[in-house]
Amino acid sequence: MTAPVLLTNLRILDPSRNLDEMGGLLMADGRIVAAGANARNQGAPEGTEIRDCSGLVAVPGLVDAQVFVGEPGNEYRETIESASRAAAAGGITSFITMPDTNPVIDDIALVEFVQKTARDKALVNVYPSAALTKGLLGKEMTEFGLLSAAGAVSFTNGRSPVDDTMVLRRAMTYAREFNAIIACETRDPYLGGGVMNSGVLASWLGLSGIPREAEIIPLERDLRVAEMTGGAYHASRLSVPGSAAAVAQARQRGVKVTCGISINNLTLNENDIGEYRTFFKLYPPLRGEDDRVSMVEALKNGTIDIIVSSHDPQDVDTKRVPFADAADGAVGLETMLAAALRLYHSGGIDLMRLIDAMSTRPAAIFGLDAGTLKPGAKADITLIDLDYPWIVSKDDLVSRSKNTPFDNARFTGRAVQTYVRGLRVHSV
Secondary structure: OOOOEEEEEEEEEEHHHOEEEEEEEEEEOOEEEEEEHHHOOOOOOOOOEEEEOOOOEEEEOEEEEEEOOOOOOOOOOOOHHHHHHHHHHOOEEEEEEOOOOOOOOOOHHHHHHHHHHHHHHOOOEEEEOEEOEHHHOOOOEOOHHHHHHHOOOOEEOOOOOOOOHHHHHHHHHHHHHOOOEEEEOOOOOOOOOOOEEOOHHHHHHOOOEEOOHHHHHHHHHHHHHHHHHOOEEEEOOOOOHHHHHHHHHHHHOOOOEEEEEEHHHHHOOHHHHOOOOHHHOOOOOOOOHHHHHHHHHHHHOOOOOEEEOOEOOOOHHHHOOOHHHOOOOEOOOOOHHHHHHHHHHOOOOOHHHHHHHHHHHHHHHHOOOOOOOOOOOEOOEEEEEEEEEEEOOHHHOOOOOOOOOOOOOEEEEEEEEEEEOOEEEEEO
């Protein structure tokens, strides 16, 4: 039980109700009592704490559908606890963990381990995804029914694609019976063996390239399997307009498909790699500027459903090496919102759609109790100062790893307060 709190003089923006108005937000006992103009000047229960939030925007707590953590096995990179603190600092109140750990999250005991650790130590809501195949080897399916019952919210092979089409077909057929969602990386193991976007810049740098077809070909294959089985399919991270077009065409055929994009592919391009800067070695690779602009448009028109941080902590040993030898990945929980606000400030996309892609829509896709400010919902809330100026410093990052491509980046806008079940877990 927590005392009532009334946040006043807010701009309330709630994509779940298509609501954008000035008002207040009243919460009690971890739930939202009222949010909007009707909560302004209506009084409050006795003992309510009133907080003036002039100049801030209240949105449903952000939901990140793709977060890699080190725990169990590589806690020196990131723990569930440290990831939750980084998430709270970035305005994220719920995130889904990937099964790429040691051991792999492929049985009930490990799903329960993630949940228990999160209950005991995490500041935010943590939802485990389970491995689609045992050991992420792409050969033998895991027990979808038991893992779903234990709390797994999706099934994925993490960073690894599923190369065996028959395994994917069986998995999608089986998952359909449990209303489970299959989330896949679309990466051809042969065409996708390079280290950066294929093109002139890769040639100049003497680096092997990853063509667009390395993403499009396996995506189109997966979409045909989804069509054949009638299962729900989620393409985890797309990066090129050909992929967005394939998704749009599949939807016209009635395929149950959703898709996401990394914030990195929306706000950075291959030129940021510069002189072999390994913090920009990512997957999907940073593409050309024309690709980036096209993907922003695909997000704007709804072809791309959600934005993910692609939070993937790496340490010095895997990043302070020659570019071709460096591991893929960057931390992103603390910078996803601020980087996304670049698109808003530049006029590329409106704020309602941006928050929808980072909160309401991912919650709906993965069936999470999140993504809304409607009365009765959990009081998971992010307060944003759209004009807050700040500079990213790796020394200030909460994450245990510091491999951010936004080091020293200048941002306008950030999460200044984060509430989970009505409790303030972060404040600037």
